[in-house]
Amino acid sequence: MSKDLTLNNSAVKSRSLWADAWRRFRKNKMAVVSLVFLMVLAGIGIATLIIDWVTNGSIYESQVISQNLSQRFVEPSLEHPLGLDEFGRDILLRLLWGTRYSLFMSIAAVLAAGVVGIVIGAIAGYYGGKVDSVIMRLMDVVLSLPYMLLAIAIVAALGPGLVNVLISIAIGYVPEFARITRASVMTIREREFIEAAKAVGGSDKVIIFNQILPNSLAPLIVEFTMAIAGAILSIAGLSFLGLGIQPPLPEWGAMLTNARGYIRDAWHITIFPGLTILITILALNIIGDGLRDALDPKLKN
Amino acid sequence: MMIPVLIGVSFLVFFILAVSPGDPTRMILGQQASEQAIEAMREELGLNDNLFVRYFHYMADAVQGDFGVSWKTKLEVLPQVMGYFPNTVILSLAGILVAILIGVPIGILSAKKQYTWVDNVATVLGLIGVAMPNFWLGLLLVMLFSLTLGWLPPSGMGQGLDLIPSLILPAITLGTGCAASIMRMTRSSMLEAMRQDYIDTARAKGLKERYITRYHMFKNALIPIVTIIGLQFGMLLGGAALTETIFSWPGLGRFMIESIKSKDMPMVLGSAMFLAIMYSVVNLLVDILYAYVDPRIKAQYNSMGGKKRVKRFNFK
Numbered sequence: 329m330s331k332d333l334t335l336n337n338s339a340v341k342s343r344s345l346w347a348d349a350w351r352r353f354r355k356n357k358m359a360v361v362s363l364v365f366l367m368v369l370a371g372i373g374i375a376t377l378i379i380d381w382v383t384n385g386s387i388y389e390s391q392v393i394s395q396n397l398s399q400r401f402v403e404p405s406l407e408h409p410l411g412l413d414e415f416g417r418d419i420l421l422r423l424l425w426g427t428r429y430s431l432f433m434s435i436a437a438v439l440a441a442g443v444v445g446i447v448i449g450a451i452a453g454y455y456g457g458k459v460d461s462v463i464m465r466l467m468d469v470v471l472s473l474p475y476m477l478l479a480i481a482i483v484a485a486l487g488p489g490l491v492n493v494l495i496s497i498a499i500g501y502v503p504e505f506a507r508i509t510r511a512s513v514m515t516i517r518e519r520e521f522i523e524a525a526k527a528v529g530g531s532d533k534v535i536i537f538n539q540i541l542p543n544s545l546a547p548l549i550v551e552f553t554m555a556i557a558g559a560i561l562s563i564a565g566l567s568f569l570g571l572g573i574q575p576p577l578p579e580w581g582a583m584l585t586n587a588r589g590y591i592r593d594a595w596h597i598t599i600f601p602g603l604t605i606l607i608t609i610l611a612l613n614i615i616g617d618g619l620r621d622a623l624d625p626k627l628k629n
Numbered sequence: 630m631m632i633p634v635l636i637g638v639s640f641l642v643f644f645i646l647a648v649s650p651g652d653p654t655r656m657i658l659g660q661q662a663s664e665q666a667i668e669a670m671r672e673e674l675g676l677n678d679n680l681f682v683r684y685f686h687y688m689a690d691a692v693q694g695d696f697g698v699s700w701k702t703k704l705e706v707l708p709q710v711m712g713y714f715p716n717t718v719i720l721s722l723a724g725i726l727v728a729i730l731i732g733v734p735i736g737i738l739s740a741k742k743q744y745t746w747v748d749n750v751a752t753v754l755g756l757i758g759v760a761m762p763n764f765w766l767g768l769l770l771v772m773l774f775s776l777t778l779g780w781l782p783p784s785g786m787g788q789g790l791d792l793i794p795s796l797i798l799p800a801i802t803l804g805t806g807c808a809a810s811i812m813r814m815t816r817s818s819m820l821e822a823m824r825q826d827y828i829d830t831a832r833a834k835g836l837k838e839r840y841i842t843r844y845h846m847f848k849n850a851l852i853p854i855v856t857i858i859g860l861q862f863g864m865l866l867g868g869a870a871l872t873e874t875i876f877s878w879p880g881l882g883r884f885m886i887e888s889i890k891s892k893d894m895p896m897v898l899g900s901a902m903f904l905a906i907m908y909s910v911v912n913l914l915v916d917i918l919y920a921y922v923d924p925r926i927k928a929q930y931n932s933m934g935g936k937k938r939v940k941r942f943n944f945k
Contacts (some may be wrong), residue, residue: 469637474867474908481901482646484889561762565871569763569886584765588875593771598772602765609760 347547352622358620362611369608373427385500391418392425393576401594411596416585419596420546422578423604429579431608434559437497442552444498445505450536452506453513464510465504475500478564483571493572499558508551511546546623550616557612564605580605631913638905639691646898678764688759691902697895706899710836714903716786720803720873722863723796727804728811728861734853735808736815741821748835751812758809767802769874774798784877800875803868805859814857818850827850849923859915863908871945 352357380388396416404411410419436472448603482496516522517540525535564581566572573579575586583601588595654662654670662670671677678686690697696706739751775783775798787795821826823846831841870882877883885900 364855411854421664465637469634470633470640471637471906472909472912473641474863476864476867476870477901477908478645480867480870480885480889481642481897484897485645495926521835531689537656538759557760564762565764569871569874571886581762581764584768588768591768591776595772598765598768602762602768605765606757609762613756613760 341403349619349622353618356618356621358614362614362618365607365611366615372424373387373431373623374438377428387496388425391421392578393417401590403594404596411594412602413583413597414590414594416623417582419600422583423580423601426578426583426601428605429490429573429577430554430560430563430581430605432435433494433573434497434556434563437494437553437556437559437563438501438595440494441498441501442505442548444504444507446541446548448502449506449509450513450541451508454517454532454536454540456514460510463506467506470499470503475558476562476565479566480569480571487572488571490573490574493563493566496566500561500562501555504551504555508547509541509544512547513540516540516543550620550623553612553616553619557609560605560612577601631909638909639688639902640902642905643898644680646894646901647680647683657852663885687898692846696899696902699893699894699896701891701893706895709884709896710899710903713879713881713900716867717869717873717877717882717904718907719734719792720796720799720880721862721869723800724803724808724861724865724869727800728807728942729858731804731808732811733815735797736812736854737819737842738825739812739816740819741842755812755816758812759803759807761809761818763802763806764871766805767798767872770798770802771875782873786878793844799872799878801871803865803877806860807865810861811854811857815854815945817887818853819846822846822850822904836848852919855915855918855922859911859918862911862915866904866908866911882888 353530364585375387394417396412398416401410402412402416408418408420410423412418413422448463448467452460457532478500481495482499483492486492486495513536522535522539525539530539560580562571563579564584567574567579567582568584570585572581575582580601583600587598587601634647654667654674654676658666658670665924676683687697692706696710698705699709711922719900721881734750737753739748743750765833781798782791782795783798784790785795828845831845832838836845866882869938870886873883874886881900881904885897885904888896888900
């Protein structure tokens with residue numbers, strides 16, 4: 329009897345934090361469905377990149393970019409499930425090819441913001457004192473601007489274009505990551521295992537990156553998921569205003585730029601790009617909520 | 630606390646917009662201008678000074694009401710900006726009102742009826758509301774209420790009594806995302822308040838449930854709700870550019886976007902300054918409001934002398 333008990337105990341203990349979190353995440357059906365959706369979307373995005381690479385962009389040019397004015401506003405049919413837009417281009421294909429701008433660009437922007445923010449936050453949290461004050465006051469200033477205003481101002485200064493949009497989206501998320509990292513570094517900094525690492529002569533860099541950061545990963549992952557959702561919305565918003573990704577590139581928000589003028593003629597031009605954005609953001613938010621519950625079960629009420 | 634934030638924010642805005650590539654003198658004088666004329670213009674605009682000197686000159690003029698002159702129309706910036714500014718304030722106030730009227734009651738209901746179908750429907754609506762791109766929602770509303778049903782005007786800002794119908798769709802567009810955030814915060818904050826011991830005490834005293842909900846739960850749940858309303862109001866100011874563009878609302882956000890497209894930097898800078906400063910002022914007002922909502926904070930404020938930190942939420 330007692331032998332069984334010890335066996336069971338060790339079985340429970342041997343599960344790592346991540347395996348445990350994954351087990352909890354899997355129970356959340358909505359989150360799993362969202363994750364599958366997102367992976368399919370990412371798969372499609374990668375597939376379109378490969379297709380373009382193999383065909384040297386000829387399919388992209390002929391199907392996604394080139395105009396066919398004789399077929400404007402064709403409504404959804406079997407041949408074109410989501411219909412054709414104001415220039416006679418297939419909306420479904422444009423949405424699929426647009427994944428790279430909406431999803432992949434957002435991921436890239438948030439990754440960039442994450443790397444910069446984590447380094448800044450780790451430095452501020454680990455060293456504390458004056459360094460901390462100066463860095464965090466700077467972050468406060470960036471946070472005192474409405475996010476969209478900041479992005480619009482940066483794009484206004486740099487001009488539209490892929491890289492500039494990416495920069496403008498990324499800068500607004502740096503303080504968020506810095507703040508989260510700083511907070512968890514400050515709580516972990518005082519723990520015994522950090523003291524032990526110092527005692528055996530670990531350098532600051534090793535301690536920050538090998539000891540502290542892996543232990544503050546959970547809130548960062550959640551923030552990462554949520555930030556991607558926000559970034560997709562921002563890129564779509566900027567493009568809709570004509571400041572982000574420029575037509576004829578098939579970014580989802582840019583596809584809606586002209587839709588307003590054609591609301592009377594063609595409902596499908598407005599409906600489908602917006603619905604795609606909505607579902608993607610919804611999926612990311614649900615995954616984010618699911619991850620938060622899975623990684624920090626204490627928070628769940 | 631207000632002054633350093635304003636200085637920081639205005640410097641950030643100035644820094645971002647002043648380092649923009651492209652020579653403004655070429656914009657003003659045209660491509661054929663002679664080297665001497667350009668050099669004279671640079672000197673006149675103060676572009677040869679370093680960034681801090683330029684910022685200092687700009688702000689010294691700005692506090693006296695001189696935000697410079699448009700590169701395109703040669704009009705003064707301040708009267709232009711002041712002409713659009715009230716329209717943005719009207720729209721933002723209407724938007725936050727819609728958000729509060731939708732968000733708070735549904736949030737309370739959802740918390741009181743936790744785990745029932747009401748709660749589930751509210752939660753799903755909240756998720757969709759947060760994920761909804763507000764410019765798309767605007768297009769859908771125009772499609773339904775203006776074009777199909779013909780009830781409300783699709784764009785523009787009405788004068789006098791016509792203001793109300795022209796305000797409805799933009800306000801809903803602007804407020805929906807905030808309503809969802811406010812609803813989620815109200816729900817979780819109410820659930821927290823419902824678990825407290827004093828609620829049991831109030832019930833044991835035999836108070837009516839309605840009274841307990843209003844005075845014991847809601848009043849105690851108010852702080853996070855006020856916080857999120859303040860934050861969302863700031864987000865509204867940023868998001869107003871999108872809504873104003875869709876509905877051709879003559880506001881500051883739309884004006885700023887148009888100025889960006891015509892590369893009219895003094896106008897962009899003036900509009901951005903106004904929006905940024907308004908956001909900071911709103912944040913300050915929210916901080917002051919705390920003291921009225923919760924006397925405990927006032928006491929804490931006096932003893933610690935610290936500023937309460939607020940987390941910023943994702944832009945909607």
